[in-house]
Amino acid sequence: MSSLPSASTTGRHPTDRTLRRYAVHGTGHRAAMYINAMLHDFPGLAEPVAWCDPNETRMHHYSALARAAGRTPAHYHPDQLEAMLRRERVDVLIVCSPDHTHAEAVSTALRAGVDVVCEKPLTTDVAGLRRIDEAAAASGARLTVTFNYRYSPRNTALKQVIADGTIGTVLSVHFEWLLDTVHGADYFRRWHRQKASSGGLAVHKATHHFDLVNWWLDEVPETVHALGGLRFYGDHGAGRPAGPRPVLGRDATPDDPYGFDMSGDDHLRGLYLDAEAEDGYLRDRDVFDQGIDIEDTLSVLVGYRGGASMTYALTAHSPWEGYRVSVNGTRGRAELEVVERAHVASGAASDVLAWRTDDVTDDVTDASRGRSPRPAVDPSVAPGTDGAARGARVNGSRLIVQQHWNVAQEIPVAETDGGHGGGDALLLTDVFRGPGTDPLHRQAAYRDGLRSVAVGIAVNRSLVTGQPVRISDLGLSRD
Numbered sequence: 001m002s003s004l005p006s007a008s009t010t011g012r013h014p015t016d017r018t019l020r021r022y023a024v025h026g027t028g029h030r031a032a033m034y035i036n037a038m039l040h041d042f043p044g045l046a047e048p049v050a051w052c053d054p055n056e057t058r059m060h061h062y063s064a065l066a067r068a069a070g071r072t073p074a075h076y077h078p079d080q081l082e083a084m085l086r087r088e089r090v091d092v093l094i095v096c097s098p099d100h101t102h103a104e105a106v107s108t109a110l111r112a113g114v115d116v117v118c119e120k121p122l123t124t125d126v127a128g129l130r131r132i133d134e135a136a137a138a139s140g141a142r143l144t145v146t147f148n149y150r151y152s153p154r155n156t157a158l159k160q161v162i163a164d165g166t167i168g169t170v171l172s173v174h175f176e177w178l179l180d181t182v183h184g185a186d187y188f189r190r191w192h193r194q195k196a197s198s199g200g201l202a203v204h205k206a207t208h209h210f211d212l213v214n215w216w217l218d219e220v221p222e223t224v225h226a227l228g229g230l231r232f233y234g235d236h237g238a239g240r241p242a243g244p245r246p247v248l249g250r251d252a253t254p255d256d257p258y259g260f261d262m263s264g265d266d267h268l269r270g271l272y273l274d275a276e277a278e279d280g281y282l283r284d285r286d287v288f289d290q291g292i293d294i295e296d297t298l299s300v301l302v303g304y305r306g307g308a309s310m311t312y313a314l315t316a317h318s319p320w321e322g323y324r325v326s327v328n329g330t331r332g333r334a335e336l337e338v339v340e341r342a343h344v345a346s347g348a349a350s351d352v353l354a355w356r357t358d359d360v361t362d363d364v365t366d367a368s369r370g371r372s373p374r375p376a377v378d379p380s381v382a383p384g385t386d387g388a389a390r391g392a393r394v395n396g397s398r399l400i401v402q403q404h405w406n407v408a409q410e411i412p413v414a415e416t417d418g419g420h421g422g423g424d425a426l427l428l429t430d431v432f433r434g435p436g437t438d439p440l441h442r443q444a445a446y447r448d449g450l451r452s453v454a455v456g457i458a459v460n461r462s463l464v465t466g467q468p469v470r471i472s473d474l475g476l477s478r479d
Contacts, residue, residue: 031062116142
């Protein structure tokens with residue numbers, strides 16, 4: 001993607017002896033990973049000094065946790081972001097607010113000389129990329145984009161196979177990502193269901209996957225062609241159960257597999273149910289109601305500068321969750337299959353573990369509703385949530401490499417527990433302690449965030465026009 005600018009990402013790196021002052025922009029669910037890490041895992045390196053969010057209830061929820069750890073962060077509204085950075089002498093701003101707010105927060109911090117750790121995606125549209133680009137060009141501060149899946153041992157193993165030249169020069173990639181009807185459905189009840197807020201799954205979710213391929217291949221995406229639509233969810237979706245639907249997931253019948261009740265979980269209740277009266281945000285909209293304008297089915301073709309191509313498919317309504325990647329090279333082929341959740345049971349028949357949300361492991365028995373326990377929303381944080389399943393598919397990873405004229409060999413993958421296949425813990429160490437020497441370059445910077453989200457933005461444009469999109473035509477060049 002030669003048309004994309006290459007802003008400086010040098011900035012300052014933390015060291016084992018550096019205590020830095022952090023603020024968090026966006027105190028929704030995703031903030032928990034960073035706040036817990038600062039309070040309990042890296043207290044000598046990271047001091048949380050402020051929260052920035054439009055909802056006081058959510059900030060108070062996290063402040064209660066901070067006070068228990070001896071911290072008293074200040075509260076600010078997003079309109080006060082510049083003042084917060086100055087008054088609280090912030091060294092690093094962690095951005096985990098809704099995607100459409102990233103460009104404003106990131107650019108404001110960079111212009112103030114504050115380092116930024118930004119949740120993927122970097123932003124949602126071309127205007128946001130330009131805004132961040134201008135701020136980064138004028139700033140010496142460092143911008144890091146957090147792509148957790150780079151750190152998952154299985155993905156690192158595939159990167160190593162490709163980097164070692166075991167399968168030669170890569171010619172093509174086939175990549176299928178499957179979200180099941182627990183995790184996938186959850187994007188259609190939250191703010192993500194509006195493309196104006198999230199950029200759709202091509203930006204919000206697939207940015208992870210486009211970044212993985214860019215990183216695996218050490219390549220630059222140049223052309224994109226996409227097909228897709230809202231096929232399963234929504235008021236006219238093919239997966240919509242017969243009969244009337246509740247407006248909110250909390251009002252679903254006990255045997256409705258798409259019901260979602262937050263009342264039994266202290267974390268979800270504190271962040272969302274208790275906060276509804278303040279801003280009206282509803283975390284549990286029905287996944288089959290009106291107003292959803294993102295896609296649940298995507299097919300994408302990507303061409304890269306060096307000549308390789310990728311076929312990519314995203315399905316957000318699969319009966320199992322995981323992904324398959326096949327990489328074809330001049331010397332052979334590598335195949336990675338990951339099953340994060342082999343199945344989900346529905347309604348009262350469920351015998352699996354309790355509801356958990358992404359990266360938060362508090363169990364929710366839902367006893368107040370009489371429901372059986374449900375599986376984790378994101379299975380990557382809770383291995384084994386397929387309960388007593390005894391089907392043909394089992395959780396786990398398998399990496400197979402086969403060179404031409406040789407038998408296939410399995411490459412061992414050291415599985416670890418935790419969010420995003422064990423990647424979250426390693427990512428957090430890099431964020432707060434610094435990456436150190438990493439020949440695989442897992443810590444993603446400004447350029448990586450640009451390249452991954454540019455593919456998602458091109459997908460959205462191709463979906464509208466029905467035509468291939470050259471990333472250079474997005475107008476991101478300074479030439």
